[in-house]
Amino acid sequence: MLTADGLMVFYENMLALNNISLRCDEGQVVGVFGANSAGKSTLMYTLSGIILDIRHKEKMRGGERISLFGDVHYRGEAIGELKANQRARRGIVLCPERRRLFPESSVLENLKIGAYLASRDEARETLGYVLELFPPLKKLLKRAAGFLSGGEQQMVAIGRALMAQPKLLLLDEPLLGLAPSVQQVVVEAIPVIRDQRGISVIVTEQYARPVMPHVDYAYILENGSTVLEGTRDELLDNPDVKSAYFGC
Amino acid sequence: MAQARRKERIDRGIKVRSDSIYALSSWEEIAYLLGPRALLIGGFLLLPVVLLPSPYWSRVALSVCVVALLAVSFDFLANFVGLVSLGGAFFYGIGGYMAAVASTELGLPPVVAIPAGTVLGAAVCTLLLVPCLPLRGIYFAIITLMYPLFMTRLIEATEILGGTEGFRGITGFSSRWTEQYGLIVVTLAGVFALRRFLAEDAGLVIRAVKDNDQAVRASGINVTWTKAKAVFVAALFGCFAGAYYVHMYRNVGISSFALDLSIMPIAATVIGGSGTLVGPLIGALLLVPLSELLRDFGSLRIVVYALVLTGFVVLQSEGLMNFATRKYQQFERWVRV
Numbered sequence: 110m111l112t113a114d115g116l117m118v119f120y121e122n123m124l125a126l127n128n129i130s131l132r133c134d135e136g137q138v139v140g141v142f143g144a145n146s147a148g149k150s151t152l153m154y155t156l157s158g159i160i161l162d163i164r165h166k167e168k169m170r171g172g173e174r175i176s177l178f179g180d181v182h183y184r185g186e187a188i189g190e191l192k193a194n195q196r197a198r199r200g201i202v203l204c205p206e207r208r209r210l211f212p213e214s215s216v217l218e219n220l221k222i223g224a225y226l227a228s229r230d231e232a233r234e235t236l237g238y239v240l241e242l243f244p245p246l247k248k249l250l251k252r253a254a255g256f257l258s259g260g261e262q263q264m265v266a267i268g269r270a271l272m273a274q275p276k277l278l279l280l281d282e283p284l285l286g287l288a289p290s291v292q293q294v295v296v297e298a299i300p301v302i303r304d305q306r307g308i309s310v311i312v313t314e315q316y317a318r319p320v321m322p323h324v325d326y327a328y329i330l331e332n333g334s335t336v337l338e339g340t341r342d343e344l345l346d347n348p349d350v351k352s353a354y355f356g357c
Numbered sequence: 358m359a360q361a362r363r364k365e366r367i368d369r370g371i372k373v374r375s376d377s378i379y380a381l382s383s384w385e386e387i388a389y390l391l392g393p394r395a396l397l398i399g400g401f402l403l404l405p406v407v408l409l410p411s412p413y414w415s416r417v418a419l420s421v422c423v424v425a426l427l428a429v430s431f432d433f434l435a436n437f438v439g440l441v442s443l444g445g446a447f448f449y450g451i452g453g454y455m456a457a458v459a460s461t462e463l464g465l466p467p468v469v470a471i472p473a474g475t476v477l478g479a480a481v482c483t484l485l486l487v488p489c490l491p492l493r494g495i496y497f498a499i500i501t502l503m504y505p506l507f508m509t510r511l512i513e514a515t516e517i518l519g520g521t522e523g524f525r526g527i528t529g530f531s532s533r534w535t536e537q538y539g540l541i542v543v544t545l546a547g548v549f550a551l552r553r554f555l556a557e558d559a560g561l562v563i564r565a566v567k568d569n570d571q572a573v574r575a576s577g578i579n580v581t582w583t584k585a586k587a588v589f590v591a592a593l594f595g596c597f598a599g600a601y602y603v604h605m606y607r608n609v610g611i612s613s614f615a616l617d618l619s620i621m622p623i624a625a626t627v628i629g630g631s632g633t634l635v636g637p638l639i640g641a642l643l644l645v646p647l648s649e650l651l652r653d654f655g656s657l658r659i660v661v662y663a664l665v666l667t668g669f670v671v672l673q674s675e676g677l678m679n680f681a682t683r684k685y686q687q688f689e690r691w692v693r694v
Contacts, residue, residue: 117694122365171675171683176363178694 110135110309111156111201111277116179118151118160125151127333129179132326133277133311138303140320141313142354143330149313150206152330153281156181156311157203158193183277198226200276207285208266212255216246216265219254223272231274238306239268242298260291267298271306278302280312284319292319299323317354321345361694372686393685397635398545405537415537419605421645422544423449423598428622428629428637429548430594436632437555438587439567440490444501446618448595449602450508450611452478456600457524457609467528471600478596483589490584493570505614512611523610527603540601544638547594552634554590563587621645624666630676639678 111133118126126148133139143149154160155177164175181189188196193203211219220239224232240247243264249257254265263283270278280299284292296319302308314320321327327344329337337350344350375386408415427445434440456474459465465473485504489496512518530536554560562583565573570580603609621644622637629640644662651658673680 117361119363122367169674171679174364174366176694178361178363 110137110184111311112182113156114180114182116152116155116181117177118148118155119174119176121173121175125333126155129328129330129333129335131156131311131328131335133309136303136307136309137325138299138310138312138323140317140324140327141311141330142315142317142320142327143313144315146332147330148333149315149330150281151333153203153206153279153311153313157201157279158188158191158196159203159205161190161192197273200274201279202270202273202275202277203279204266204270204281204283206281208262210254210262210265210269213253215251216254216257217250219265219269220272223269225273227272227274232272235272235274239271242271242301243268243294259286260288260294263287263291263295267295271302271308275308277309277311280310282313282315284314284316289319292316296320296323317350321354362691363694364689365692366683366687366689368687397638401541401545402538404541405534415533416605417646417649419537419540419602420649421641422540423602424621424625424645425638425641426544426547426594426598427618428625428641429551429634430591431622432626432631432634432637433551433555433594434587434591435626437560437564437567438584438591439570440584440588441495441498442501442591443498443619443623444504445595445622446505446614446616447501447508448478448482448592449599449618450505450613451482451592452596452599453603453609453613454478454518454524454599455481455596456603457527458518460527460604461524467530467604470528471597471604474600474603475593475597478600479589479592482592482596483585486588487581487585490588491581502619505616505619509611509614519610521611523608525608527607527609529604529607536605540605543597543601547597548634548638551590551594555634559586621648624662626676627666627674628669628676630678630680633676633678633682636676636678640676 111131113129113131116126116129116131117124129148129152131139131141131152141149141152151160154163160175160177164177167173167175177189179189180187183196183199183201186199188199188201191199197203211222214222220236221232224235227235245261246264246268249261254262257265263285267280267283270280283295287295299310299312299320300323303310312320312324317327321341321344324341326340327338328335329344329350337344337347339347371386371389374382375390404418405415408418427449430448431442431445434442452474454474455478456470459470459473459477460467463470486497486500489500513521518524530539555564562573562578563586566580566583566587573583574580599613603613622641625640625644626637627640628644629636629638644665647665648658648662651661654661669676
């Protein structure tokens with residue numbers, strides 16, 4: 110469904126992504142794990158096209174020069190030069206790190222904003238689905254999103270991404286700053302979304318432990334390079350992964 | 358992939374070598390460091406001599422300094438304190454009127470009247486602006502835009518401060534040279550002093566307020582008080598420009614609060630490069646003579662510099678100074694990825 114070949118991203122002279130190749134098949138959940146500075150967020154920006162926008166802004170204000178190399182193909186189409194909004198139209202939707210909700214809008218408004226690309230019927234149907242997926246949101250629809258707890262905000266962010274009718278959902282650090290019990294709620298929604306909506310998911314996380322059981326295939330990044338990749342079972346059996354991410 | 362190349366930016370060797378003061382070991386390095394400063398200072402100091410044959414252009418050179426002072430004040434407030442001021446004219450006018458009162462009513466000579474007008478004017482401006490300092494957002498911009506209009510109408514309607522006539526018969530300068538060098542030296546000294554001030558601890562706090570005022574507050578620093586001090590510093594620049602100009606033309610009127618005086622400095626800052634302090638100086642040096650050359654076109658010249666301004670914002674929003682600094686300090690080369 111989505112393949113990335115030899116992605117390289119330079120922030121000025123610093124190499125943020127070094128020759129990353131990644132593949133996500135239809136109906137797969139793909140995990141990307143790594144510590145801070147591994148390049149997870151840059152990878153998500155590159156796949157979603159946000160990086161083109163960042164590059165333009167930096168250029169205009171005379172900041173860092175961002176150089177991009179490599180190809181991204183989505184359903185047989187080269188999308189490396191497409192802007193983020195064009196990619197979203199094709200079904201690649203990013204749920205950004207730190208959620209980036211519209212803090213002064215209500216939860217309902219946040220979800221509706223997400224549905225800009227959807228038809229009226231789709232929006233109504235998806236809204237019902239999101240509330241079913243995250244029941245706590247039902248009572249919060251009128252509340253300003255900025256005043257919700259971290260877990261609730263994350264639910265809204267995922268819901269907002271779903272409203273855009275994605276075919277491929279990019280989740281950037283969905284567990285950031287969440288309590289373990291809330292992490293479980295969010296993580297368990299991922300396979301549900303995949304099974305019920307047929308949406309493929311690429312999820313990045315620092316915490317492999319809660320997410321790993323739900324992915325089909327995973328990549329482990331370190332300093333911008335893929336150091337390990339494999340199916341869930343291969344990685345769970347790997348002694349390096351065990352010691353680094355599971356502490357045993 | 359084999360042929361993929363990217364452009365790399367690397368600091369010049371001489372920049373790296375002369376970055377640390379201990380490493381200065383040759384005239385070349387000293388020249389590299391001092392060259393641009395010397396060029397700027399020397400260039401400004403030579404202006405009165407070069408323009409000696411033409412009194413008109415000498416006056417234009419002083420207008421450059423006035424706009425430069427207002428632009429530096431705008432740049433300082435906008436890019437170091439985080440307050441967008443649309444009221445350069447307010448500082449300018451208050452400083453001008455203060456100096457005019459000091460000169461005509463109290464009979465003070467320029468040497469006293471100008472500093473007095475500057476400091477008192479800055480104090481008045483700061484006091485009037487303090488109420489909106491605790492607020493974030495566009496309130497400061499709105500208030501500073503309104504004050505000059507408010508002052509104009511107030512003076513017109515109540516006939517205070519000489520009414521529409523203004524003040525005349527202000528004592529002038531003793532000679533042409535004092536007049537010119539006084540302003541040029543203070544402008545240059547002011548810019549470099551402000552740069553030094555921002556590099557000190559006090560400047561660090563001010564810049565921190567711009568980045569994250571909540572974190573500054575959490576460190577136990579009074580943000581409003583810090584902003585008030587910064588506004589006072591910025592107002593000093595604007596009020597000095599006004600006070601000096603009033604003494605040059607020996608009269609003052611409500612045109613001191615004209616919108617032009619708020620807009621020109623902003624344009625100069627954008628052209629010269631925001632956040633550089635020296636950039637606005639260079640912007641003023643380009644923009645003011647340009648606007649004088651276009652004087653024949655009447656009000657059409659506003660169109661021209663609106664176009665220049667728009668062009669810079671769209672095509673070169675970093676401004677000349679940032680661009681030049683980068684070229685001076687770094688070189689580029691193609692490298693294989």
